[in-house]
Amino acid sequence: MSIVVKICGITNFEDAVNSVEAGADMLGFVFYEKSRRYIDPEKAAHIVREVSSFALCVGVFVNEDVEKIKRIVDQTMIDIVQLSGDESPEVCQMLKGFVPVMKSFKVKDEFAEDVLKNYDVDFVHLDSYSDGEYGGTGKVFNWDGVAGLSERYKIILSGGLTPENVRDAILKVKPYGVDVSTGVEEYPGKKSFEKVKSFIENAKNVKL
Secondary structure: OOOOOOOOOOOHHHHHHHHHHHOOEEEEHHHHOOOEOOOOOOHHHHHHHHHHHOOOEEEOOOOOHHHHHHHHHHHOOOHHHHHHOOHHHHHHHHOOOOOOOEEEEEEEOOHHHHHHHOOOOOOHHHHEOOOOOOOOOOOOHHHHHHHOOOOOOOEEEEOOOOOOOHHHHHHHHHOOOEEEEEEHHHOEEEEHHHHHHHHHHHOOOOOO
């Protein structure tokens, strides 16, 4: 089975269509208003309507109210909720019966697997730690520290991935999927079709 590829930070219809055509399995829409890749839920809903039969659509939230998350899920018809803030296991549980949940964890040089045991979620998203930032940093973390986790969790690996390093990352971590935003952009919120295509090809061609 080839690896799942998520292209995150989709802000416009063209990037969504190009990503799907290049072979993306998931598209990420950021509903965190402080993000440079924020998209209004109403605009996202129009894009999701057109592409949801070709790729899973993921809504990214940061420390958002559970009821508001549910409203946006209903409004946009996204398939998966990604919680990229400091959400508790209880918050994940409140959403899990409503929609599949991907919980993001920020990885420093040392990563304690124990923290994962409290979370009953569908996907474990690993991103680089950056003080005060919630994703989209373009920074790589030490993959050695999370190698082996994929045997117990559906790992979605993120953090500084690019078309050039995604193969090495996959071989080291053996994740369920990889997630990229900054590494395939022309500038925040605008994807480079060539980089997206190259990233997906390089990820899908890895044999595990």
